[in-house]
Amino acid sequence: MSETVKTKAPKEPLFSKKNRKLVIDPLEDNNPVTVQVLGICSALAITVQVEQALVMTGSVLFVLALGNVVISLMRNLIPSRIRIIVQLVVVASLVIIVNEVLKAFLPDMAEKLSVFVGLIITNCIIMGRFEAFAMAQKPWPSFLDGIGNTLGYGIVLVLVSIVRELFGSGTLMGFPILGDKVEGTGLFATDWYANNNLMILPPMALITVGIIIWVQRSRNKALIEDH
C-alpha cells in the first residue's frame, strides 16, 4: 500500500455537480445515439412501436446501470488483455438473468419483450460505457453514468418510435390516432393521410435518427466538427 491512498480528498457528496453532469450530459450534449452514434442497431430494430421502445429502455437501464457497477468494482482486477471478453461475459450474464427472472415472475412481460431482451447484448452503448467509463471510475459515478446514458438512449428511441408508430401505423401506444375516416376509428379520422408502410421498415428509422441529429446540431453549434 502506498502512502498516497490514505490522504484522500474530502468525500464527494453523492449528487455533486460532477455527478449530476454524468446523468445530464448524455441527454443532450453527449447523447449516445445522436452524438456518439452508438446503439443504432437497436434504434432501428425496436422503434416500430412506442411501447417496445419504453420497455427496451427499461431493460437497458437495468443492464447498463448494474453492469457498470460490476465492471467498476472489478476494474482493478481485470487483466487488460482480456478486458473486452470480461465485459462481454458481464453483459451476457446480466441479460440472461433478466430474461430468466422475467420469465419466472413476469411471464406476460417476458412474452412481450421476447427477442428484445437478447438484443440488449448487441447494444454497443453498453460495451462502450463499460470500456470508456466503468473501467476507470468508482462504482457510484459508474452507476450514474449508466443511468444517464440509458436515458439519453431512451429519449431518442421514444422520439423515433413516436414518429414511426404515428405515421406508420396511425397509433400511439396502440391507441388509434390517425384512423380511418370510413370506419370512423381514431382520434383524428382523416382521409388525407394513409398509413405509410415505409415508416415501419428499418430505413425510415435511420432517416428519422438522421433528422433528429440534424435538428440537434443546428440548435447546438458546438456539436459540429470543424473538418
Next chain:
Amino acid sequence: MAINKESNGYTIGFAIVLVVVVGTILAAVSMGLKPIQQKNAAKKKRMDILGAIKIESTRQNVDEVFKKHIVDGYIIDSKGKKIEGLKLEDAEKLDIQKQFRNSGIAPADRQYPLFIAEKEGQKLFIIPMVGKGLWGPIWGYIAVKENMIDIQAAKFDHKTETPGLGAEIKVYKAFQQQFEDNKKICDDNGEFVKITVTKGAGASGNAHAVDGITGGTITSKGVEEMMERTLKVYVSHFQAK
C-alpha cells in the same frame, strides 16, 4: 506483493475464476427458477388452447376455466389414427414443438394432439400447430366446428418474428379474425383443401384463402405451410370418424 496483472498466469487464472463464478450464478438462477417457469408455461398453454375457441382466461383462473370447457383430448398419429390409451393429460403434455424440431423424429412418427371443447353447447375441435417463421418457431391453434369442416377461430403466436411485420400474425387482430369469416378446411366433399395466405386473397370471399401480412411474407408463408402440413393429418382423422 504486487501481482503482475499482465502475466499469462494471472490472465488465465482470472478467466477461469470469472467463468466458474458466472457459470455457477447462471446455473443457480436457471435451476432455481425452472419450476416456476414450467408452471407458467403450462398455464400459458392452457390459456392458448382456450384462446383458440375465444374464451378469455387469466393466469389466475385458467385451470378452473380449462376444466370447465375442455372435455376431452387424445393423440393421433401422422395417418390420422387415434392412439389408444392416451388421455387428455397426455395430449396436454405432448410437446409438438420439440417433436417438430427434432430431426431424429421422422415426420411420419410425429404425434398430433387434439382437444375437444364445449362452448355454449357446441362441440369444438382444437388443433394445435407448429411451424417455422422467418426467425424462429411459430405456432397456433385452429378450432374446427362440430361438422369438421368449418373453422370457428384461429390463434397464432411466434417466438422471434419481427415486431410490426411478421409478429403481426399474433398482434394484428384482423389477421386472425379472417379465419372466423366462413373459412373451411375441406371442400364440400370432405376432401382437404389448403388455406392460402397471400395478398388480396381475403376480400375475394374464398373459403380457402386469407390475406397475408404486408412486410411479413416469409412469416405468412410459414403460417400457410404450417396449416397445410398439420390440417392434412387432422382431416384424414376426421374423415375416418
